[in-house]
Amino acid sequence: MWSGSVSLCVSRKNRVGKVKETAAAIVRSILIVFAHPAFEKSRVNRALVSGVDKVAGVTFHDLYELYPEMDIDVKAEQRLLQAHDVVLLHYPFFLYGMPALLKEWMDLVLVHGWAFGSRGAAMRDKWLGAVVTTGGGRVSYSRDGFNRFTMRELLAPLEQTACLCGMRYLPPYVVHGTNVIAKEGISSSAADYHRMLRLLSDDAFRFDSPDGREYLNDCLNEKR
Ligand SMILES: Cc1cc2nc3c(=O)[nH]c(=O)nc-3n(C[C@H](O)[C@H](O)[C@H](O)COP(=O)(O)O)c2cc1C
Numbered sequence: 001m002w003s004g005s006v007s008l009c010v011s012r013k014n015r016v017g018k019v020k021e022t023a024a025a026i027v028r029s030i031l032i033v034f035a036h037p038a039f040e041k042s043r044v045n046r047a048l049v050s051g052v053d054k055v056a057g058v059t060f061h062d063l064y065e066l067y068p069e070m071d072i073d074v075k076a077e078q079r080l081l082q083a084h085d086v087v088l089l090h091y092p093f094f095l096y097g098m099p100a101l102l103k104e105w106m107d108l109v110l111v112h113g114w115a116f117g118s119r120g121a122a123m124r125d126k127w128l129g130a131v132v133t134t135g136g137g138r139v140s141y142s143r144d145g146f147n148r149f150t151m152r153e154l155l156a157p158l159e160q161t162a163c164l165c166g167m168r169y170l171p172p173y174v175v176h177g178t179n180v181i182a183k184e185g186i187s188s189s190a191a192d193y194h195r196m197l198r199l200l201s202d203d204a205f206r207f208d209s210p211d212g213r214e215y216l217n218d219c220l221n222e223k224r
Contacts, residue, residue, distance in 0.1 A: 027203040028057065031084035032131070035063045035091045035102035044133050044178045045092060047190040055194055057201035059084065063101050070104055077109045082122055086170075086200055089158070090131035092178070096147075096154050106161070115165045128162040129170030129216065130155055131193070135179040152214060173216040196220050 032052060036045050039062075053060040061080065063072075081087060089106075091098045113120045132151070140146040141154070151174055152159075162169040173196060175181075175189045196216060199205045213219050 028085040028127075028201045029083065030058045030086040030088060030197060030201055031080060032058060032060050032088045032090050033063060033102070033105065034061060035089075035099045035105070037064055037099045037101065039064060042092075044175060044181060044186055044189065045090070047186045048131075048133070048175070048193045049090070050190065052194065052197065055197045055201075058197055063105055064099075067101060067105075070101055072105055072108050074108050074111075077105065078114060078122065081109070081126075084126070086127040086129070087123075087167075088129050088131050088170075088173075091133075093132050093134040093136075096149075110161065110165060121166065124166035126167050127170055128158070128165075128167045130158055130172040131174075132172055133175045133178045135177070137177040137180075138174075141176070150214075171213050171216050171219075192217065192220055 032049070034045075034049060036042055039046065049060060049062075052058055059080070067073075089098065089102060091102055097103070110116070110123070111120075115123045132155075134141070134151075136147055141149065141151050143150070147154075151172055155172055159169045161167075173193065175193075177185075181189070199220065
């Protein structure tokens with residue numbers, strides 16, 4: 001369903017109740033590469049990223065704050081990527097894609113000879129995933145829905161980029177319906193996102209189930 005042999009499950013079955021999520025050992029470092037071109041107007045992403053840098057193992061990296069002129073420091077970005085195990089591209093969905101600066105970042109940083117090609121192995125075996133907010137609801141992202149394609153289908157270029165770079169691809173973490181979401185929904189989405197980050201950084205969170213999941217959110221919901 002998604003990147004070949006790699007799929008996902010949460011494997012805490014025998015540990016739930018014995019080990020508190022907050023006490024989990026940090027074994028994966030997570031880099032959140034965040035891009036929101038109108039962050040001053042943001043409701044949902046503002047809440048999602050608030051306090052995210054306090055989650056152990058997480059580095060929050062805001063591209064529009066760092067590079068308002070789009071003058072990306074490629075070497076610094078590559079060093080940052082190499083220092084992390086999991087890379088999450090976090091952005092609001094804009095016309096079924098990512099904001100321009102994030103695409104520019106991908107084009108300049110994940111280059112042939114470094115990230116892929118016969119001599120490009122810098123990202124090999126790391127994890128890549130998307131964290132996306134959409135105005136449209138989940139049912140609208142289906143073959144019969146208003147948007148005609150699933151999120152997994154619309155994110156296929158990212159999945160194939162992961163494959164090209166020898167990376168492992170995570171299912172996306174998606175917050176839908178941002179145009180209508182109420183305050184309480186935003187708060188619970190933010191809490192879920194932080195919980196998901198804590199799980200991702202814990203080695204008890206495995207990616208080896210044969211069935212896979214459509215969204216990372218679904219995996220999280222199973223653990224409630
Ligand atoms: C230029 C633009 C394009 C958008 N394109 C889409 C889209 O293709 N699909 C969708 O579901 N929502 C779309 N939206 C809605 C945004 O995804 C939504 O406003 C955002 O996720 C809200 O997050 P925020 O509160 O952090 O800004 C678009 C919004 C803007 C401003």
